[in-house]
Amino acid sequence: MKLYQNEISSATSRVRIALALKGLTAEALPVTILGENSESRQAGYRSINPQGLVPALLTDSGVLITQSLAIVEYLDEIKPEPPLLPDTAEDRAQARSIALAIAAEIHALLPPRIGLHLGKVFQADADAITAWNRHWVGEGMAAVETMIGGRRQGAFAVADQPGIAEIFLFPQAISARRLGFDLARWPNIAEIVARLEAIPAFRENARTPRR
Ligand SMILES: N[C@@H](CCC(=O)N[C@@H](CS)C(=O)NCC(=O)O)C(=O)O
Known part of the structure; x- marks a missing residue:
């Protein structure tokens, strides 16, 4: 591959x-x-x-x-092992909801092409683009925190093993920290991220200095 x-x-x-x-x-x-x-x-x-x-x-x-x-x-x-989706249909839906809340509703508003367009069409400078990014990250992560808190059953967002929800959550949380957010404002996310930081597959593969 x-x-x-x-x-x-x-x-x-x-x-x-x-x-x-x-x-x-x-x-x-x-x-x-x-x-x-x-x-x-x-x-x-x-x-x-x-x-x-x-x-x-x-x-x-x-x-x-x-x-x-x-x-x-x-x-x-x-490669089905270890599985990245939980055991039940409802939990799998919850994991995909969290992943999409991050990919489609938060991250989609932040990539370079968005900043370039904001600058070109609306004359947004670097500070304005950072304010834009902080707005969507703050609002989006608060919603994800509530989604997780509403149905959390295990050590991670959905289950006792990390999977798709955490694969999407972790890089976005690291980006949020780099944007100046203290993860403690989202207690479930902060606790899950602390657990993920102890897992090399997560810790060594989320390199997201800009967003
Ligand atoms: N929804 C896409 C998002 C992909 C995406 O936006 N990737 C960014 C990097 S994180 C990119 O390629 N940006 C190029 C650009 O914005 O011009 C996915 O989940 O793969």
Whole structure:
């Protein structure tokens, strides 16, 4: 397998964590994502992934899978142990709800293309873009905290083992900390993140200095 990726991409971190939990490896194919002239905006990479985003996983049979949730679920299917989804249908739905609340409602408002567009069309400077990022992270993580607290049954967000919910939660929580948030304001998230920081697959694979 090959993984189109970027070192500072939080969406890529999700896939790296899943690979590490599964004991799988993928050859890293770096794609730059910052600035107007990044590789993610060039025709070359767009001909591979029309969305111009990382991560994108090239399977051993040459199929490209885009979107981190689809990639993580693919990895779970090709190597079922350890499972990344909980035992019951309701818990699996809860895990996917948390993952999507992060991927679709928080992170989607933060990547470089959003900041570039805010700057170009609305003249937002670096401070304004940081304020934008803090707004969506603060509001979104507060909602995720309530979602987790409402149904939490185990040591982690949904169960006693980390899985898809934590794979999405952890890089976003690290980004929130880098944006100046004290995770203690979200007690369930803070406790879960502290547990995840003790697990090498999480600790060593969430490199998200910018978002
Ligand atoms: N929903 C996508 C998000 C992918 C995404 O936004 N990736 C960012 C890096 S974290 C990216 O490639 N950004 C390029 C850009 O914004 O121009 C996923 O979960 O894979």
